[in-house]
Amino acid sequence: MGATATGQASMGKNTAPGEPVIVKKYANRRLYNTSTSSYITLEDLAGMVRDNVEFQVLDAKSGDDITHSILTQIIMDEEASGEQMLPVSFLRQLISMYGNSMQSLMPSYLEASMENFRQNQSKIREAFEKGISNTPLAKIHETNMAMMRAAADVLMPGAAKAAEKPAASESQSNEIDALRAQMAAMQKKLDELGK
Template sequence: MMANASQRIIKKYANRRLYDTQDSRYITQDKIKEYVFSGISFRVVEDKTGADVTRAVLLHVILEEEIMGVPLFTEEALRSIILFSGSGMRSSFSGFLEQMLPVLLQNQLQEPPFMAGMPGQDRIRDQFATLQGMLLGNSFQEYVNSSVKMMEDVNREIMASASRMMQPPAGGEEAETPPPPPKRAAPPRRRRKKGG
């Protein structure tokens, strides 16, 4: 993938060191995390081949967080991700995450309208974010549960529709034969005269 002009290029060397070409210095994975949190666009490329390894570096940042910090994923969630990655549902799962994560982030980061122009806005925003985080814990789980239920309902409906389409028409294997057309009335018979 080509980098755009405003995108930082980070070179990854064989010894796993990362070099920020814009700042002309070596950086750590913590700096990569900082770039993500700051919304700085970047691309990581291998020094020798020029291959884009951004995804691998981002996955490594997540892995380090999982090992060293407070895990984002439960063991069960990780098992489910592995199951999805090896199934035909891979693209559906990926699409679901790509659509849901921005919505969750937007809800998490959105400033409440009542705070616009208030004195001490930064302090209030921080307190609100803390409170929102505490409250969002349960609502996030409820949101996930309702999303899962909705997907299960949709899947059940698709399976039921497919099952109905595969069933033969009511009354057996063959469709009902239409009734025969009505018979025409026979022309009236003429009577013969006697004796003539």
């Protein structure tokens, strides 16, 4: 089901405007798009995500919403096919957050970080192309760190006072230097890919 299926899958002819497309997953692992009355694949669902088509995946037997696990499966498939985007260090840190007192904060923090990244995506691309070391990416990092500090302050009220010590600004400087080094390495990789 190549591009045609994705195009069909994203058309919600039986779906009211603003309503998500309902996809049913059957025991035989087949996915059925109820708006187009056709079977689709995980690849088709990935295309719907890229086309900003809202959908909800329901277990056909129980009616349970399994959208989260299906989206996670799409990410796993993308990562396994060589399109790795998630660094091992990030995955380790993410796993370590499960069961941690900060676990409940992570979904909203990650959503806010991704939204911030999306809003600044064109600025970041432009900065990488120009090779500028003082980029919006540093500002995104600072914003993300501020959000994490605010979240930590809510859960651990004494943490903010400890962070106000002069060592904190040195720590931020070290983080920015590390970020600049990472950006330089990414720029080098981009330059190599461009050749």
